[in-house]
Amino acid sequence: MELLRFLTSGSVDDGKSTLIGRMLFDSRSLLQDQIEAVEKSSLKKGDDFFNLALLTDGLKAEREQGITIDVAYKYFSTPKRKFIIADTPGHIQYTRNMVTGASTANLMIILVDARAGIIEQTRRHSIIASLMAIPHLVVCVNKMDLVNWSQETFETICEDFRKFSAKLNIRDISFIPVSALKGDNVVNKSENLPWYEGRSLLHHLEEVYIESDINLQSPRFPVQYVIRPESQEHPDYRAYAGSIASGIFRKGQKVMVLPAGFETEIEGIDVYNGEIDEAFAPMSVAIRLKDNLDISRGDFLVDAGAAPETTQDITANICWMSSSKLKAGATFLLQQNSRRVKVRISEIVYKTDISTLEDISGVEELAMNDIGLVKIRAASAVIADDYRKNRFTGGFILIDEGTNLTSGAGFMRF
């Protein structure tokens, strides 16, 4: 059974929480006490219906205000797959939360109100999906019951979306007409939409091909922790533990240690139950090397024949997440996987208007939830991986050394 992580974006008005509630309810992922708790809250709020949206709001403030503030994770499974939903708020002031939920997602669901069609929020969410390199996008045209289940309305929205998304970097887009409130095409195929020949949303989530979502081409192993027991039983054991970020590593493979650049060979790959001949992303393993070299946390093992560049000069898209603004000259700790280096922002190249995709140059600063392009100078080298090719080494966070807060997320461009 495979694991699929997906993200739902949108606001209460689009029926996002209702859609998730419907998916959990109709796939029988809810239990009696959860249903009772929702009934109790529905009554207390004065709703005269079973408010599926109440299932997903976790914090007291969210339930009181009827909004989603932060990412909530929900779990359900069918015999085919286990699903992790990152339920994220859709409003522009929560872009950073959406970016957070999107970072690990295989797939994103974008909800479109059939009555309203493609609106600014739809464009914004699609742009974020593209920036975050989410492999699969599902456009759910919701509230089909309110447009008389009209095929024409649905087709027009699909056409509009295709036109707009042509310039985005999303390789797989599907369109599904649904009514989250009535349950049509969410889990079960709808009889009200006989002209629609595709799959229901859940069926699509079960079937969408995700095996190629992981980069298996470029071997990257960030050293996370060194295992050295120095015990009587294992006096000389030394292995480099970590999770393979991308690609496949094999026993006997020639590897290069970055950024130092020296070469060696994999002597063995250890897991708890013994040795294995090969390991691939995202397995957690411990790698032993032929030569005794000076290697520690933050170094990367890569394939010696296809080593990436390293660089101190980085160009990256940034999603700013802190309430204090980002300006040129500011210094941070950049964390790329296990590697942390001190950096200075040398230039803010432009800010992207995430509603129109227009790049605005000449800006002095990026505020919270802004997305832009910056140039960064690092005190020591980082691995130069393009985010679009390798999400788990091309992405980084910026840590403010004064407050220790995670202040921004970056996506390297080379």
Add this chain to the structure above:
Amino acid sequence: MKSYHLDYLDALEAEAIYILRETAAQFDNPALLFSGGKDSILLVHLALKAFRPGKFPFPLVHIDTGHNFQEALDYRDNLVNRIGERLIVRKVQDSIDQGRVKEETGKHASRNALQTVTLLDAIAELKFDACIGGARRDEEKARAKERIFSVRDEFGQWEPRLQRPELWNLFNGKIQKGENVRVFPISNFTELDVWRYIERENIELPKLYFSHERNVFSRDGLWYPDSEYIYRDADETVEKKTVRFRTVGDMTCTAAVLSHADNVSTIIDEIITAQTTERGSRIDDKRSEAAMEERKRGGYF
């Protein structure tokens, strides 16, 4: 062609091992909070996978309410012996004797809330900068919002609105002196995943989890174990029933369920067809809708 795609249990395991190693690498003095329940037993198993043939880079710490099931204590001591790791115990009773907390009285008295004080005192005394816990996001809706590296202020408090964004697998464990981080490696496991993993890995559990005969009494639709620690009204009569525990914690906050499931595979069948969630038998959560959120804000696990 060979498939290079992990099964979901392997993916969850890989993530948990990664988080444990990240904790060891980012902190000077971490600890693994061990309650004797299945989730913390799972953590110990995952720590073996993360660090062997080396030793654990942290001790196990048990915050002992004094109201434990004897089976759970025996299990704990055997486990520690078998794996040869360090165990530190801090007792709620000592916090009561020192006047740090006041014992609750009455019918619903429990030491569940008092644990928080003992835990925070232990963190201060032993100078832990990170505490690894077995909480899962499917347990409860406040937990569904909590980060994997959850920063607590110098009073141990969780502030849900000021959480650090967590992107990809990048965890930021940088803190000021006095703050500490709660780390949740099995956040993405569900109850069913835990049991399926226990089955696959053949992990031994305390007998309490499997059906057995026990003296219990019924209150508010739950079966409470008959114990000197739990106040019982005159009209609450003790009966012998075949039960098991879905969660094992402090005796005063853990109710039994009627069950004939006596091995892991029948337990999995039971969970798949269950009508209530695991925490439905947790008395501590029944206090209010925001019970968990409030306890977490106060410094609870």
